[in-house]
Amino acid sequence: MKLPRTDLPLSRPALLVLAYRYLVRDEKGDPVETPEEMFWRVARAVAEAEREFGEDPEFWAERFYQLMASLDFLPNSPTLMNAGLPLGQLSACFVLPVEDSLEAIFEALKAAALIHKSGGGTGFSFSRLRPKGDVVRTTQGVASGPVSFMRVFDAATEAIKQGGKRRGANMGILRVDHPDIEEFILIKRDPRELRNFNISVAVTEDFIKALKQGADFPLINPRTGQETRRVKARHLFDLLTESAWMTGDPGVIFLDTINRANPTPLLGPIESTNPCGEQPLLPYESCNLGSINLSRFVKDRQVDYPRLGKTVRLAVRFLDDVIEVNRFPLPQIARITRLNRKIGLGVMGFADLLIRLGIPYDSAEAVKLAEEIMAFIERESVAESQRLGEIRGSFPAFPGSLWDEKGFPAMRNATTTTVAPTGTLSLIAGTSSGIEPLFALAYRRRALEGVEWTEIHPEFLKALEERKLPVEDIVAEVLERGGLSGIKGVPEDLKRLFVTAFEVSPERHLAIQAAFQRHTHNAVSKTINLPEDTPKEEIGRIYLKAYELGLKGVTIYRYGSRPEAPLRLAREE
Ligand code: CDP
Structure with a gap:
């Protein structure tokens, strides 16, 4: 397959996944649109909704294009795949x-x-x-x-x-x-x-x-x-x-x-x-999600809240517009989805954000930041949904809803926030998935033609080079062990900052999930990754702790316990 041309900062794996599954293709299977054209297709199709509200669709299409092409935000995969095309089904x-x-x-x-x-x-x-x-x-x-x-x-x-x-x-x-x-x-x-x-x-x-x-x-x-x-x-x-x-x-x-x-x-x-647990729904209900790439919101080693706030508001408008132009697979689904108008705005790149801020994932500070960021996103998204509710009308099931009971004058969407796994979206955006810690610092990737190469997390590579550490030796050991623990000659602070999923304690995994859940209307996708030698009784403790923390669900994965697990460490593609 010919890889599409692009001026956007997309990695080779990102271009491959776009070419195989997202870009419009001809009969031979070759892509007939570039990633830029894909984002325009989606931006224009979604902005069509603005026409009904007396707004200029071209004006909003420009904004939606920038929102996605900058990789600040991506809507869930079906929106990227189907918007502007005959199928037109946009929800995950x-x-x-x-x-x-x-x-x-x-x-x-x-x-x-x-x-x-x-x-x-x-x-x-x-x-x-x-x-x-x-x-x-x-x-x-x-x-x-x-x-x-x-x-x-x-x-x-x-x-x-x-x-x-x-x-x-x-x-x-x-x-x-x-x-x-x-x-x-x-x-x-x-x-x-x-x-x-x-x-x-x-x-x-x-x-x-x-x-x-x-x-x-x-x-x-x-x-x-x-x-x-x-x-x-x-x-x-x-x-x-x-x-x-x-x-x-x-x-x-x-x-x-x-x-x-x-x-x-x-x-x-x-x-x-839904399948990955982040979206509780009523029978026949559907929801469309979107994720903000947090790793792009660092300015002077701090979270760039003013720009994050603007992005949240635009993303809420985008997701609300998706409901207008969405083609639902069944009339029952259209009916209940339009009654509640649920949207699920969440995040990806949380681990990468922490690394850029110099905060280890396995720290109390990370939990504090998780809480602060999600509270901000929730507040901004509710403010925007309320504003849209005043202009466009509340979701039809608003009377008697929790929003109504809380005294809100209007609300456009019954929910605004969900934290999705972003399995493919994070690959396209080139960042860590959802709110998960880094899975590996380096891994071998194999192209279809059999060529193999080692990919190293860019911030990790930068840190090794800045400290003048032997990159090749350390990467070879990382590929062997999966993380930095136990490797000699690596400073403690780097070991802490570049902690990987199986090294984070279960309590901290849960605490991060709970911090996000406290400010998320729907649920939070998170895997509690555990080392292979975790005793059985530990799982029971985790499930009960999750309940006490007010989580809506919990998923664990013990390393090596499922041979075909999609995210095996290193080595495999
Ligand atoms: O990154 P992407 O938008 O492809 O998806 P995700 O955030 O990993 O998953 C979000 C939701 O998409 C899941 O909970 C499923 O409802 C749906 N999904 C699916 O239907 N089939 C897949 N192979 C992956 C995800």
């Missing part, structure tokens, strides 16, 4: 209801197929499905239960993979009090099962209470509302944390915490999140 996150009937299950499957085709990800709660072995009256047969239907969703996702924009992602949720919970907790111990799913147990406050009291916990058939049997809460919790220790799955979501923050309880409860 969806939640679909799965009702307890064959018709409804296959309706959800069809909706998921349409969403995956367009690059979006789907979350489902399977909690309403009757358990395995329960009666099916119409056929006088027995029900196969949530896990077996999840396999159908998994197979469908697998089949759509080839034709879609990217590999379809799913979240599968089951309530902790569902009778099939043990099967669900154990399923992914077999690496062949549910490969296109992240799974999470929806934990309730009643469960935590039973766990703390060492009590039995009732499992309830959702079809009848009757208790089917009782299990020791401790038994379930140990099974759950052992599975997570073995494979990373299941994670947990805290349903009561999520629903206390549900901005529109009159529309019903939230029962699921």
Whole structure:
């Protein structure tokens, strides 16, 4: 494939991923637009929304172009891929209801197929499905239960993979009090099962209470509302944390915490999140995300708050415009999405920002800065959404919403903030992903033609050169060990500043996540990375601590526990 020409500061891996998945291509598969043309396509398509509000679309298109081409901000991948094109589906996150009937299950499957085709990800709660072995009256047969239907969703996702924009992602949720919970907790111990799913147990406050009291916990058939049997809460919790220790799955979501923050309880409860857990949504609701590249907001070794504030406001306007021009895959999705008008503005490049400020990720100062920055982004984004609400009208479900109860005169969006993983966006922007610490300081990358080279984190390379340290020797050791710890001749302060994901203590991972969560309406994507020799009991402590910190969910990953994990250290591409 011919790489596109560009004057933007995009790395070779960024150009490759753009060429393969984002730029418009001809029949031969070669890109027919440059990255600049892609940003113009997106800017113009989104700015079309301004026309309805009596604004000049060209004026706003210019601004939106600058916002993205500077790499200060990027909208979620489907917006970059589809804006201005016939598909026109711009959101990354969806939640679909799965009702307890064959018709409804296959309706959800069809909706998921349409969403995956367009690059979006789907979350489902399977909690309403009757358990395995329960009666099916119409056929006088027995029900196969949530896990077996999840396999159908998994197979469908697998089949759509080839034709879609990217590999379809799913979240599968089951309530902790569902009778099939043990099967669900154990399923992914077999690496062949549910490969296109992240799974999470929806934990309730009643469960935590039973766990703390060492009590039995009732499992309830959702079809009848009757208790089917009782299990020791401790038994379930140990099974759950052992599975997570073995494979990373299941994670947990805290349903009561999520629903206390549900901005529109009159529309019903939230029962699921999107695939990576950062976006709780109502059934049929969708949300479009965008991320500010924090590493670009340093001035004189300080956070450039005035410029950050302007960027937040413009990004909120951009994301609100996306809702106007978005083409939704189903009328039910259009309806509920337009009722709430949720947007999710978040950040990427937090670790790179810290490095530029000379603050180690594993420090109290980093937690303080996380809190300060996200509080600022939340405040500015709410101010802008309120302002837009006064001009354009509040989101239609505003009466009776939490915003209404808090006495806000108007609000354009039921939520404004979400911290996404930014898996691909951060690669395009050339910065660290989401709020994660650096994953590796140096790694080997292999091009398609088989050529291999070592990539070194630019700030790390600069620091080694400035201190006149032996770059080649240190990088060779870093490739071997993954981080700087244990390497002789490297000053302590550099070891602290360039700490990597598996060296950060779990408490600090959680504290950073909690600092962001306190100022985020939706949820925060974060992986608690753990060294390979982490004891099993540690996982339980982390899950409970996450609950006490008010997190909406938690995901752990113990190094080496999943052979096909996308982010293995160094060496691999
Ligand atoms: O960086 P990018 O915009 O590609 O995505 P992300 O921030 O890593 O993920 C945000 C959301 O996009 C996920 O939570 C999913 O809802 C969706 N997604 C997906 O559907 N399929 C993928 N392969 C990756 C992400």
